[in-house]
Amino acid sequence: MEPRRNFLAAAWEGLGELVRGFATTFIHLFRRPITEAYPEYHRPLPERSRARIILTRDPDGDERCVACYLCSGVCPVSCISMQSSQREDGRRFASWFRINFARCIYCGLCEEACPTLAIQLTPHFETCQYDILTLVAEKEDLLVDHGGKNRDYNFYRHAGVTAVGGKGEHLQEAKPVNRRSNLP
Numbered sequence: 001m002e003p004r005r006n007f008l009a010a011a012w013e014g015l016g017e018l019v020r021g022f023a024t025t026f027i028h029l030f031r032r033p034i035t036e037a038y039p040e041y042h043r044p045l046p047e048r049s050r051a052r053i054i055l056t057r058d059p060d061g062d063e064r065c066v067a068c069y070l071c072s073g074v075c076p077v078s079c080i081s082m083q084s085s086q087r088e089d090g091r092r093f094a095s096w097f098r099i100n101f102a103r104c105i106y107c108g109l110c111e112e113a114c115p116t117l118a119i120q121l122t123p124h125f126e127t128c129q130y131d132i133l134t135l136v137a138e139k140e141d142l143l144v145d146h147g148g149k150n151r152d153y154n155f156y157r158h159a160g161v162t163a164v165g166g167k168g169e170h171l172q173e174a175k176p177v178n179r180r181s182n183l184p
């Protein structure tokens with residue numbers, strides 16, 4: 001008699017679990033789905049997401065990058081390279097600029113180091129390729145026609161270099177001190 005009672009108890013318990021499982025499925029039939037149909041739907045990512053890198057321009061439309069090499073120096077995987085050059089008015093620029101996205105780990109250190117806010121990471125993450133060589137981006141692939149996250153910033157108007165104005169004419173820059181005026 002004892003084995004038969006154990007079997008009935010186990011069968012009753014199994015049936016209860018079965019009903020509970022179906023009930024859970026049934027309840028979820030009437031709930032709003034939380035799945036997202038990617039790639040038809042792209043969930044908007046925060047502006048500070050770190051993915052595809054761009055080179056931005058200042059509000060005057062000039063290239064922000066002054067080819068200072070800080071980003072390539074700080075990059076932990078050495079995937080940035082460039083060659084600096086100089087315009088006739090003294091403004092520096094990169095004659096070529098290259099990022100190997102096959103090595104980039106999207107750490108954002110280049111953006112942190114950049115004094116001109118030229119190099120910026122964007123939320124655009126769909127950069128997969130079948131051919132690894134196509135992941136090497138040249139300057140023309142990186143340069144955009146806007147200022148990215150900081151559209152109003154113009155490095156040269158703050159920097160105090162004479163390419164944009166004389167000493168004391170830049171934003172938040174004090175006029176040069178006349179040393180003779182300090183004499184007693």
Ligand code: SF4
Nearest residue numbers: 075104105107108110
């Ligand atoms: S995000 Fe990091 S790894 Fe990628 S280029 Fe910038 S510093 Fe290098």
Ligand code: SF4
Nearest residue numbers: 065066068069071114
């Ligand atoms: S992107 Fe910024 S840090 Fe890199 S070379 Fe240009 S100005 Fe310097």
